[in-house]
Amino acid sequence: MNIEDLKLKCKNNTLVFNIKTLEKITNTNIYKIINILAKRSNQINDFLKLELDIKLKKFYSSNEELYEFFENKEQIEISKFFEKLPKPSLISIFELLNGDIIYYNDNDI
Secondary structure, eight states: OOHHHHHHHSOSSOOOOOTHHHHHHHTSOHHHHHHHHHHHHHHHHHHHHHHHHHHHHTTOOTTOOGGGOOOOHHHHHHHHHHHHSOOHHHHHHHHHHHTOOOOOOGGGO
């Protein structure tokens, strides 16, 4: 998974659609769909948090005091980039609509 791929998968704006369309597309109960989307959103959120921590780790030093933390211009740009990314829940919905999420019904197993 790549951050740029996540950014390109969906637009960062609000969309309104009927939730019944998810049931029709997936042939699954709406409660199971919500559970699938929640799990995928958590995976995406964990991935983004890990990427942000890795990128910001190089700005931390062990000898700095809590009040002596100075922000770097590059650090601010990285933070702004992550703030502009679409929400994980929106990304997971677009992945489901595009068929990128693989899931199994209880009846299929």
